[in-house]
Amino acid sequence: MDKNCNFAKLYIVITGYVCRSYLCGRTYRVIHCGKTSCTVHVICSVPQGSVLGPRMFILYAADLEDVAAKHSVNIHGYADDTQLYLQLYLHGRRDDMTSTARRLENCITDVCQWVSANRLKLNTEKTELLWAGSRHGQSSVT
Numbered sequence: 001m002d003k004n005c006n007f008a009k010l011y012i013v014i015t016g017y018v019c020r021s022y023l024c025g026r027t028y029r030v031i032h033c034g035k036t037s038c039t040v041h042v043i044c045s046v047p048q049g050s051v052l053g054p055r056m057f058i059l060y061a062a063d064l065e066d067v068a069a070k071h072s073v074n075i076h077g078y079a080d081d082t083q084l085y086l087q088l089y090l091h092g093r094r095d096d097m098t099s100t101a102r103r104l105e106n107c108i109t110d111v112c113q114w115v116s117a118n119r120l121k122l123n124t125e126k127t128e129l130l131w132a133g134s135r136h137g138q139s140s141v142t
Contacts (some may be wrong), residue, residue, distance in 0.1 A: 012057065045118070060118070067114050071107035084108070 012044045022113040026042040057080060068075040070086055076083045084107060088100045 035038070061120075063118075064111065066113060067110050068107060070110065071103050073104060073107045 023046065026047070027039045027139075028042060029039045046056055059083075061063040061077070061080075064082065065075055065076075074085045076085070084104065086100055086104055088096060112122060
């Protein structure tokens with residue numbers, strides 16, 4: 001998480017001083033076999049395993065729901081995993097499927113832009129599309 005991006009959201013939950021001291025001025029180094037690496041200044045992210053980390057991520061990513069809502073796409077999130085989903089009743093009309101697919105594509109495009117603007121990374125290797133339906137419903141669109 002970028003310490004400067006969306007800092008206003010984090011400030012609402014935690015006072016400015018505590019939050020700044022939690023996110024800013026951090027360093028790390030590695031000690032292995034008695035040898036110590038150079039000290040590196042951490043310019044973004046939240047300490048792993050921290051109590052506040054998950055809550056801060058929820059606040060940081062809250063705007064993503066607005067992106068999905070703009071396209072009338074449902075969203076479900078758990079930790080840093082997010083699912084976008086739609087329900088479609090075809091009634092034998094192929095144009096319903098096409099417009100729904102287009103709506104989902106547009107939403108994904110906006111999600112990708114949101115991810116980039118918020119300095120996050122979408123893991124495309126974990127991204128997949130699942131099309132589910134009854135045999136009858138799926139045969140009516142092929």
